[in-house]
Amino acid sequence: MNSDPLAAAGTPLPRTPGVAVWEAVRADLLSRIKRGDHAPDEQLPSETALAQNYGVNRLTVRRALNELARVGVLRTMHGVGSFVAPQLMRHRIDDGRISLLESMSGRGHNVTQHILETVEHPGPRRAAGVPELAQVAGFGLSDPSELWTFPDFPGPLIEHRYVLDLDETPWCTSFAVVPKALVPADWDGTESIFSALAKTHGLAVRRDDRRFSAILADTRDAALLHVPAGAALLLLSGTNVDQDGRIVAYIVHHIRGDRAEYALRVPGPSIGPGEEA
Amino acid sequence: MNSDPLAAAGTPLPRTPGVAVWEAVRADLLSRIKRGDHAPDEQLPSETALAQNYGVNRLTVRRALNELARVGVLRTMHGVGSFVAPQLMRHRIDDGRISLLESMSGRGHNVTQHILETVEHPGPRRAAGVPELAQVAGFGLSDPSELWTFPDFPGPLIEHRYVLDLDETPWCTSFAVVPKALVPADWDGTESIFSALAKTHGLAVRRDDRRFSAILADTRDAALLHVPAGAALLLLSGTNVDQDGRIVAYIVHHIRGDRAEYALRVPGPSIGPGEEA
């Protein structure tokens, strides 16, 4: 069993009291990966094999693998195997443009956008419909009674749900609500709604506020983003307004926490704490 | 078994093919809680009891409970039981002050700060020492080779690790690195370092940049924040500078995603997308 020359991963572990076995297995696997024993995209031994090598039950190995998958170190595929995740570097998204698409383009990245679905609503919409926060719709919002409404553009709304891919890999699911009256008829979904909307109506769209939080990937996000359910996502929501301060869009992004970092420079005048402290 | 009049939670579930049993149990528990069957802080039946009621194995129930705990719907305590988490409303942190402490105070909240440890370093420090991202130190950073260094204040550094409590419950673990030369001798840790530092040296400290991402709580964060390991945390890091643009501090916050939302108004002039699109 352990005389296999290639079975480098997983020799029986010393069981230290106070430390769970799955935790020891996780730490061992992680240190091997960090040390470089396994190349990126390399397939790990099967769960059964790891269990044998470590001398533990398969469920114990699974728990360790699961934790590593959630933090983005591993990637497991049903019926195929577990693989070391490549390039664990976060991409920095620099703020400044109105849409994430524009923010990431022009940095040498190939950013594409895919519309998943487009739904029309007759009128104001409960914000509770935010891409369900780990199936906890209604919870998790700062104000569950918040309405997505457009005082200056009454009438039906359009909801767009789309995915942003960065260099061939999905890294963000998004959700936008805009007044139907503003959506250009010829918009094909390849450019951001906001620049299309700005071109068509001559509006200067800008972000009015941004709100950041963190959530876990639900099964839907997980499937779209190629992460396991329970992975950490950056929740970025905000409101877009035109040059007159009229609300033209509500947006919600779910950004892979293991692949992106949203950077923001603070442009305003310096705020001296001494003034009030 | 199921004739118990009080055993409202958990009658045998219809097994629908294609849906995992633990997933069905999770959905059932969640809907009961959302419906209000269980008051906040109410204790759920024991795992054994739930397993009997649902007619499934205890491990299956545990998986469901675990997922609910990670998203903040439940709170489980070893040897005690599982409880419905109270007030699932997020607190909104409004940006504008240099420190989170000041941001949350003055909003009717009782914010306190507890220093966990203070460590001195002889010189520049590798940023990889960020509160280990789910034990994946070195991974998860936008730039692992990043240095925490202060060109204008050479000499030893002080690292502070502390916890912010909001109305008696912890909601943020923080990490700050400042030049030792700037730390006031009489600073007792009850006010933010930055206002203390500003008072002592007459510096007007302000945030220079902010970087947002999402991570999972490791065991250390979990213990400090009273969340289970694997809960979603908002990772907020940034640099503080004085009025002359000299770097005076690096800070990292791990904020409970189920309890807080970081809001930011965009003050700058409107950015028209039409200009470049």
Place this chain on the structure above:
DNA sequence: TAGTGGTCTAGACCACTCA
């Protein structure tokens, strides 16, 4: 069809809390 990961079970033991 063989091999992989995903799920579920029954049963055991341990660690923790509290009366």
Place this chain on the structure above:
DNA sequence: GAGTGGTCTAGACCACTAG
């Protein structure tokens, strides 16, 4: 000591992927 959650095991079956 009774009751709770935390861990681990052995074994089974299913679902998926690939040759």
